[in-house]
Amino acid sequence: MKTMNKSGTDMRKWIQHTLRLLDRTVSVGLWLVGGWVFTIVFLFASYNIPSSSMKPTLFPGDYILADKTYLGARIFNLQASIEHKPFKIYRVWGRNQLKAGDITIFNYPYPQTRDSIGFDILSYYVKRCVGLPGDSLSIDEGYYQINGHPLTVFPSAVCHLHDSLHQVFTTGEKRIKGVSINAYPKQKEIGWTTINFGPFYIPRKGDYITISRQHFLLYRTLIEWETGQKLIWHEDGAYLNEKKLVAYHFQENYYFMAGDNVFDSVDSRYWGLLPESYIAGKAVRIWQSKNRFTGDMNWDRVWKRIE
Known part of the structure; x- marks a missing residue:
């Protein structure tokens, strides 16, 4: 019985040691992954x-x-x-x-x-x-x-x-x-x-830029991207979301x-x-x-x- 108890104790110690080692390994791995993510997001990244x-x-x-x-x-x-x-x-x-x-x-x-x-x-x-x-x-x-x-x-x-x-x-x-x-x-x-x-x-x-015909052609895509609205040119000028646009900020x-x-x-x-x-x-x-x-x-x- 003493042999069995000793064997069981040794097994428990081995399991506990293995779990501690696994926990440390996972922790180190998470720190490494976190450090890598932090680096490529905030510091440096590689491009081909x-x-x-x-x-x-x-x-x-x-x-x-x-x-x-x-x-x-x-x-x-x-x-x-x-x-x-x-x-x-x-x-x-x-x-x-x-x-x-x-x-x-x-x-x-x-x-x-x-x-x-x-x-x-x-x-x-x-x-x-x-x-x-x-x-x-x-x-x-x-x-x-x-x-x-x-x-x-x-x-x-x-x-x-x-x-x-x-x-x-x-x-x-x-x-x-x-x-x-x-x-x-x-x-x-x-x-x-x-x-x-x-x-x-x-x-x-x-x-602030006045919206002339030339400015309409040059900056239309920028204005539409910033506002999320469609910029259209009519005979009397530019219209953004059906409202006349004389100048843009x-x-x-x-x-x-x-x-x-x-x-x-x-x-x-x-x-x-x-x-x-x-x-x-x-x-x-x-x-x-x-x-x-x-x-x-x-x-x-x-x-x-x-x-």
Whole structure:
């Protein structure tokens, strides 16, 4: 009997020890999962570059880190975003403001149609911010200008691409395969192209803008997104929810995004302005880079700073 009691006691001790070990393991696992979730939501997240739209700065196969503390992390109803239901995006405190030249990760604002702003949690673009709220942006024969002055935030390799674009459409071929001439808002009344564009005023939060015919064409999708109502043009002016709209008070900051590869980038030249709440973070480092054909690591690009 003593042997059986001892055996039973040992078994109970073993079970208790196993349960304590399991409890600790689960606790550590939960802390690790919680830390990982906290990191990707509030601090840093990784994104893959699938296309050549940001060459020569970023290449297909690059994996980049986005700093979410720069503007501040976003908090929103994930389930509502997945189901494409209305939801609000809130932003926690950020340590800086976006600057011209910053390479930015954001949700593409037109995942379903170019006629209205939408949100797809899985649809991310990476572009360089070239126009800030309150700026007046234009493109003169392929060269970007802000408030009437040349934009100087591009690396030299990107400037060479702008020179090439200028040459192609001014002294060389007027059309080349793969390049669309017509630009946002793709209306004959405005007639902007990818090489002669603007001036396009970029609204900032609190701005009042009179709703002329041109402003109706330029800002209709923004106003409809902010109000959730349809903006229609009649002979005597614009009407929002059947009420005449003479001026509009913007509720959000907006930005103009451009791809470094001006020959092959679907950017703000084609689809318009980006709401600030769609910005996920600023690209800071290439933490991994693989050759997309061979799978080999591009070691010379690993941990390269993004500028």
